[in-house]
Every structure is written in structure tokens, then in C-alpha cells.
Amino acid sequence: MATCPVSGVNVTSAAISRIPVLMYHEIADTTETSSRFAVMPNAFADQLAYLHDAGWTTISAGALSAILADDAAVLPERTVVLSFDDGYENFYSRAMPLLAKYRFTATVFMTSGWVKEVAPEGPGNQLMLSWAQLSDLARAGIEIGAHSTTHPELDQLSSEHLHHELFDSKKQLEDHLGMEVPGLAYPFGYSNAAVRELAREAGYTFAYAVGNRIAPLETDIFSIPRLTVQRSTTLGEFDRLVNGADTRRLRQDRLFTNGWSVVRRARRRLRTLEVGAAAG
Numbered sequence: 071m072a073t074c075p076v077s078g079v080n081v082t083s084a085a086i087s088r089i090p091v092l093m094y095h096e097i098a099d100t101t102e103t104s105s106r107f108a109v110m111p112n113a114f115a116d117q118l119a120y121l122h123d124a125g126w127t128t129i130s131a132g133a134l135s136a137i138l139a140d141d142a143a144v145l146p147e148r149t150v151v152l153s154f155d156d157g158y159e160n161f162y163s164r165a166m167p168l169l170a171k172y173r174f175t176a177t178v179f180m181t182s183g184w185v186k187e188v189a190p191e192g193p194g195n196q197l198m199l200s201w202a203q204l205s206d207l208a209r210a211g212i213e214i215g216a217h218s219t220t221h222p223e224l225d226q227l228s229s230e231h232l233h234h235e236l237f238d239s240k241k242q243l244e245d246h247l248g249m250e251v252p253g254l255a256y257p258f259g260y261s262n263a264a265v266r267e268l269a270r271e272a273g274y275t276f277a278y279a280v281g282n283r284i285a286p287l288e289t290d291i292f293s294i295p296r297l298t299v300q301r302s303t304t305l306g307e308f309d310r311l312v313n314g315a316d317t318r319r320l321r322q323d324r325l326f327t328n329g330w331s332v333v334r335r336a337r338r339r340l341r342t343l344e345v346g347a348a349a350g
Contacts, residue, residue: 088284089134090312091151093296096197097164100301107300111164117299117308122172126150126312130213131177132253135276135291145287150312152176153278153296155217155255157184157199162207170210178207179217179255179278182242201246208247215253216240216274225262232265236272252276259296266292284314 096108126148134151137143154161157180169176183189186200208214218224218235219242227235236254243251252275256265259280269277269292281295289295297311
């Protein structure tokens with residue numbers, strides 16, 4: 071039995087049957103954004119230093135999905151996935167140098183309609199990655215995945231709109247990067263059976279949600295849960311996240327997600343009834 075250096079949590083062999091998948095967004099100061107999902111650069115540096123010093127190994131989101139799909143695969147001890155949603159430029163300028171320092175890898179789930187050149191007049195477009203930067207990242211070994219075209223709540227869309235968000239995003243990324251893009255992260259973590267089925271039809275081989283729980287080996291590879299790292303995450307909380315210990319913040323986030331899921335399902339049913347009434 072090993073003891074974690076920050077929190078003192080005991081880690082047994084049972085922990086090897088699960089893997090933490092961390093979800094980041096921006097690496098930015100409070101002077102640059104008020105988003106609670108923006109992790110301060112110094113905090114991010116401390117988190118990577120902790121992982122390195124504690125003997126953690128990183129793998130890509132795609133590599134984990136392959137392990138989850140293979141019943142005979144063995145999950146290496148102290149393995150973590152670092153994922154980044156939306157495609158902010160500060161991944162390139164701030165996160166990537168630190169990842170390279172520790173020889174860590176990561177996965178960037180890019181919203182294709184937010185690429186700098188795609189929406190040059192969009193608000194905040196200068197904060198997003200460019201095609202050249204995405205290509206540089208891919209050449210450096212960073213996995214690029216899709217995060218829809220315009221970042222909507224996918225489970226609320228019509229079939230036609232959903233098709234556009236899933237198929238077009240994949241094609242745009244593949245055409246510009248010249249490589250296969252098999253991975254998807256649902257915007258806001260939202261999906262339902264129809265979304266997951268169309269994701270399969272679009273050619274994705276795995277997809278990530280949020281869930282705010284650690285990923286067990288028996289999880290559905292089209293709904294792999296992740297743990298949210300945000301500005302308020304202390305190093306002690308971070309230690310507990312990667313080692314599978316529950317926190318009050320995770321419980322609060324799960325309660326909010328579950329409650330909002332009920333609202334979204336009701337909203338979807340109401341919209342379906344309204345469309346049916348209009349057609350009749």
C-alpha cells in the first residue's frame with residue numbers, strides 16, 4: 071500500500087482498476103478571464119509538478135479508450151489522462167511548455183467552429199487556437215479530438231442540426247490537420263442515446279462526458295467520465311481527485327448535473343410536443 075504525498079490518502083491495488091481523467095479548459099489569470107474553469111498558470115504548474123514527483127504517467131484519451139475496449143488490457147498503475155476542452159490558445163502558449171518539460175501528453179478537444187481562422191469576427195476569437203498551432207500540437211504528440219462545431223447542448227438538437235455538429239466538426243478537423251480524428255468530447259458533457267448513436271455513425275470510436283467521477287475500467291467508451299479541474303481546486307483537492315477520493319465539490323457538481331439533466335429532458339420533451347402540435 072502506497073501513501074499519496076500531499077493528502078496522505080492510502081492507495082491500494084484496487085485503485086489500478088480505475089483511472090482519473092482530468093478536464094481542463096483555460097490556463098489563465100484572473101486578469102484575463104472571470105471563468106471559474108480557468109486554472110491559474112502557477113496552479114497548473116504545481117499540479118504537473120505534483121504528478122511528476124508522485125510518479126504519475128500520462129496517456130491520451132484515445133489510449134485510454136483502447137484500454138477500456140480491451141478486456142485483456144492491463145491499466146498501468148498511476149496513470150492519468152489530461153484533457154482540455156474548447157481549444158484555447160493558452161494551451162499552446164502556457165500548457166504545452168510545461169507538458170513538454172515533464173514529457174507528459176494530453177488531448178485537446180477542439181470546437182472546430184471556434185478555430186481562430188474559422189470565426190475571425192467572433193467574440194474572443196483571438197483566444198482560440200489556430201490551424202497552424204493545432205498542426206504543431208499534433209506533430210508534438212498531442213492528440214486532437216472533436217468538441218462539436220459550435221458547442222451547443224447536443225441532446226437538445228434536431229436530428230439535422232446534430233448531424234451537422236458531429237459530422238462537420240470531425241471532417242473540418244481531419245481535412246485541415248490531414249489526420250484521423252476518432253475522439254469526441256460532448257459540449258457541457260451532455261449526451262443521450264441518440265447523440266451517442268449518431269457519434270458512432272459519424273465515425274468516432276470513443277467519446278468523453280463529464281460525470282465528475284473517476285473512470286472505471288468497465289465504463290461505456292462513448293460516455294467516459296471526467297473530473298473537472300477549476301480555478302478553486304487546491305493542490306490538496308487535486309491530489310484527492312487523481313487518487314479517487316470523493317470531495318464535497320465533486321458531490322455538489324454531480325448534484326447540479328443530475329438536476330439539470332432532469333430539466334433538459336423535460337425541455338426536450340416539451341419541444342418535441344410543440345413540433346408535433348405545429349405539424350398537426
